[in-house]
Every structure is written in structure tokens, then in C-alpha cells.
């Protein structure tokens with residue numbers, strides 16, 4: 001190994017815990033140190049009609065397909081995706097794993113560009129289905145390599161959906177402290193800028209999370225269980241993949257939906273918020 005190659009390796013050895021292992025699995029709400037994942041590797045998704053209203057619907061469809069496919073590229077995993085086509089509005093998500101563009105009645109935080117809701121078995125963390133909603137009521141989508149309106153509310157669709165697809169496979173946002181000083185934030189970072197296409201690609205940390213959960217030729221993994229720690233200076237976080245709950249605001253919908261009598265399944269909502277201009281709400 002030449003010097004040019006050994007230097008990056010040394011950096012990984014020095015800083016690898018913070019930089020390479022920043023990814024987080026999405027925890028199961030009421031089972032410590034368990035996280036959600038698909039039990040199969042060939043995942044299907046659809047696009048709910050009529051699709052995007054703020055960019056060419058066909059270009060939007062192609063961008064969505066590329067975004068999911070991005071997570072099947074690394075050699076360390078055998079995860080794959082199949083686009084099953086456009087489904088009629090109102091098709092049950094359990095049948096279609098839909099991507100839905102909403103240009104009115106956005107039911108979530110107005111500052112959220114996109115939001116993914118995963119439904120899983122609370123006993124096992126096995127995902128049943130997912131739904132990705134994209135906010136065209138408050139924002140516009142575009143292929144920013146072609147054009148990006150200087151209106152302060154146009155976001156790169158492929159970048160947003162690539163991030164949301166990470167949630168679709170079970171990844172959560174990295175811990176904030178893990179992102180300090182990182183030159184190229186992971187695509188699973190929780191904020192994206194106007195006309196920013198950088199989330200189209202996966203960073204090393206995103207690939208590490210992907211291949212931790214879905215290793216090539218092996219069963220899907222979840223966050224390892226750790227015994228409780230009593231020493232105050234010893235953390236109880238699973239290495240590189242925490243079972244601790246994420247943002248409290250994201251947990252709330254779980255309980256609201258429980259009130260509807262969903263005893264077996266719970267929902268986890270994750271969102272990517274606009275970073276520029278500043279989010280409209282905290």
C-alpha cells in the first residue's frame with residue numbers, strides 16, 4: 001500500500017468512530033435496542049397518481065426511481081428495488097409502498113420537504129410497508145442540474161427522495177454530534193438546502209448503515225442489544241447504531257396513532273427539513 005492510500009486509512013483509524021459510524025438505525029418505539037428493517041431484499045415501491053405538479057411528472061418519476069436505486073449500488077449489500085408503476089390515488093400503502101406528491105392539505109410540519117412513514121411489527125421490528133410523502137404545497141421540486149428557480153423554495157427531488165429512501169430501508173438521522181466538522185455530511189443528515197443536489201449520492205456513512213442492516217448474503221441485522229450501564233461515563237448506546245429514541249417531536253405521531261387502536265403496528269415518521277431558508281418552525 002502506497003502512502004497515498006495509507007493516509008486515508010490512518011484518518012479512518014483516528015476518526016472512524018465519529019465519521020464512519022455516525023449512522024443510526026430507526027429504533028422500535030418500545031423495545032430497547034431493537035431497530036426496524038425489511039425481512040426481504042427485493043423491495044417494491046410505486047408512485048401515486050398524478051405524481052408531481054411542480055416538475056415534469058415523467059422526469060419526476062425517473063428521479064424517484066434513481067433515488068431508490070442508489071441504495072442498491074454498493075457491493076456490500078444485495079438490497080434491490082423494483083418500481084411497480086403508477087397507482088391510483090388512494091391505493092392502500094400496504095399494497096403499494098407509494099411515493100405521494102401532495103400539493104394541498106399537507107398534514108405534517110410545513111417545514112418538512114418530505115416525510116416517510118414506516119409501518120412495522122412492534123414485536124420484531126420487521127417492516128410491513130412504507131409511505132413517502134413529498135410536500136408540494138409549500139415547496140417546489142426540480143432537477144437542479146437543469147434548472148433551479150431562485151424562489152427560495154425549490155429543492156432537488158432526487159436528493160430529497162434519496163434521503164427519504166434511506167428512511168424507507170430503516171435508517172434514521174445521524175446523531176448531531178457525529179456531524180460536527182464533517183466536510184461532506186451524510187445523505188441521512190436531517191437538513192437540505194435550496195437547490196442542493198449533494199444528497200443524491202451516498203456518503204461512506206450512509207453505505208456503512210446500509211450494509212450494516214443489509215449485509216451481502218446475510219440476514220438483515222438490527223441494533224445489537226447492550227446490557228444496561230451504571231457507570232456514568234460509560235454510554236449505553238449500541239456502537240454505530242443506537243437504540244435510543246430520536247427526536248421527541250418525531251415520536252409523537254406514534255402515540256397519536258396508537259389512540260386509533262393500532263395495537264400491533266406502530267408508525268415511525270421521519271422527515272427532511274429545509275435548511276435554507278431556515279425552517280419555518282422549530
Ligand SMILES: [Zn+2]
Pocket residue numbers: 163164167173188189190270271272
Ligand atoms: Zn430524514
